[in-house]
Amino acid sequence: MAEEFRLRSVAAVAYGPATLFGLAEGAILPVIALSAIDRGATTAIAALVGALIGIGSLVTNIPAGVLATRVGERRSMLLAAAVTVAGLVICLVQAGSGPWALVLYGAGVLLIGMASSVYSLARQTYLTEMVPPHMRARALSTLGGTMRVGLFAGPFAGAGAMHLWGLPGAYCVGLVAIAAAAVLVYRAPELELTAEHRAAAASITTRDMIKRRWRTYVTLGSGVLLLSAIRQARQTVIPLWAAHLGLSPTTSSIIYGVAGAIDALTFYPAGKVMDRYGRRWVAVPSTIVLGASFVLMPLTGGAVSLALAGMVMGFGNGIGSGIVMTLGADVSPAIGRPTHIGIWNELADIGTGIGPVILSAVTALAGLGPGIIVSGVVGFGAAATLWTYIPRSGALRQARAECHD
Known part of the structure; x- marks a missing residue:
């Protein structure tokens, strides 16, 4: 009962807003490229505009740590x-089509990506400070899971709104969700950290943190980078292979949705396993299953077999919910935690950018099937790296470190 109460006690500031932020993002992601084309973009430019959310996150991770500290x-x-x-308001502005309308829209998308990075870091730091180390994995896997539930539900909410109001409806769903998330955050208490703690944290620069912990970033951080790479590639391979097989867009979307449902339903047991038996017991199986699902996908020849491979992929990703955040929290210092998490998230975002590039490059050279298989090998590399460098008693070691600090 104490465990359940503690998790509920952080729901208002962590889980509720995470679900609502995910809902907002899920509502607008499918329409970003369409909105850009509506403003005169070519297909290539529309793809670039869609990438601005990731670019905004990438350039803001480290400044977000500084902001949260201060x-x-x-x-x-x-x-x-x-x-x-x-x-979102900027994205709703429709000043006809043309370069300036497109630039204005792109600026709105970039702001959303930058804000997403700040919010992600702040909620992760908040939850890490609030939850006892022995329950950290459950708390953070639930955080990742609630975000995925929002991302899963967002496109459906956006589709309903667009049926009534057209493309602007998706952005209106986002505005309502973000406003509700802000109300929940506003009513939550601030972390009770002393002025001395804040001052000590503010004195630690990003360069200082990298100098002190570079071995962790090079070793365990490499595993996180590879994991993020295969996770991002999975977003693309199901639609691409479905098109390769000649399946209809509707069938492809259904398969993708089924995989997403499996992903969203498997987060809590994984957190419990991590807290009880250790991080390896989830991180390594998750990456192995992900890698295997990629290797199996080119062997599929129809909708049913592709759906089965997609379900395996969703299961592998789902059981790893929160693992990047949990590992980042485990190796974080008690003083300067936001700065460390900003660097950690930057490594994950670099991997997110690299994953589709690997898939694209190998596909261009050897074809889609080999491209998917090589992406699967990245997953096996992530498994080997995480097995080697995950601390054997991460939560216990961190708890002791915090006591000494």
């Missing part, structure tokens, strides 16, 4: 909500 996690989340609202 103004606090709760205020950072509120600021992120305000910037997201501003970005």
Whole structure:
């Protein structure tokens, strides 16, 4: 009962807003390229505009750590909500088609990506500070799971709104969700950290943190980078292979949705296993299953077999829910945690950018099937790296470190 109560006690500031942020993002992601084309973009330019969310996150991870250190996690989340609202409003502005309309729209998408990075770091730091180390994996896997539930539900909510109001309906869903998330964050308490703690954290620069912990970033961080790479590639391979098999877009979407449902339903047991038996027991099986699903996919020849491979892929990704955040928290210092998590998230985002590039490059050279298989090998590389470098008692070691600090 104590465990259940503790997790519920952080729901208002962590899980509720995470679901709502995911809902907002899920509602707008499918229409970004369409909105860009509506403003005169070519297909290539529309793809670039769609990438601005990831670019915004990539350039903001480290500044987000500085911001959270100086103004606090709760205020950072509120600021992120305000910037997201501003970005959504800009996206709603329809000044005809042409270069300036497209530039304005791109600026709105970029702001949303930047705010997403700030909010992600602040909520992760907040939850890490609030939850006892022995329950950390359950708390963070639930955080990742609730975000995925929002991402899964968002496209359906956006589709309903677009049926009534057209493309602007998706952005209206985002605005309502972000406003509700901001209300929940506003009512949550600020972390109770002393002025001395804040001052000590503010004195640690990003360069200082990298100098102190570079071995961790090079070793365990490499595993996180590879894991993020295969996770991002999975977003593309199902639609691409479905098109290769000649399946209809509707069938492809259904298969993708089934895989997403499996992904969203498997997060909590994984967190419990990580807390009880250790991080390896989830991180390594997750990456092996992901890699295997990629290797099996080119062997599929129809909708049913592709759906089965997609379900395996969703299961592998789902059981790894929260693993990047949990590992980042385990190796984080008690003083300067936001700065460390900013660097950690940067490594994950670099992997997110590399994954589709590997798939694209090998596909261009050898074909789609080999491209998918090589992406699967990246998953096996992630498994080997994580097995080697995950601390054998991460949560216990971190708890002791915090006590000494």
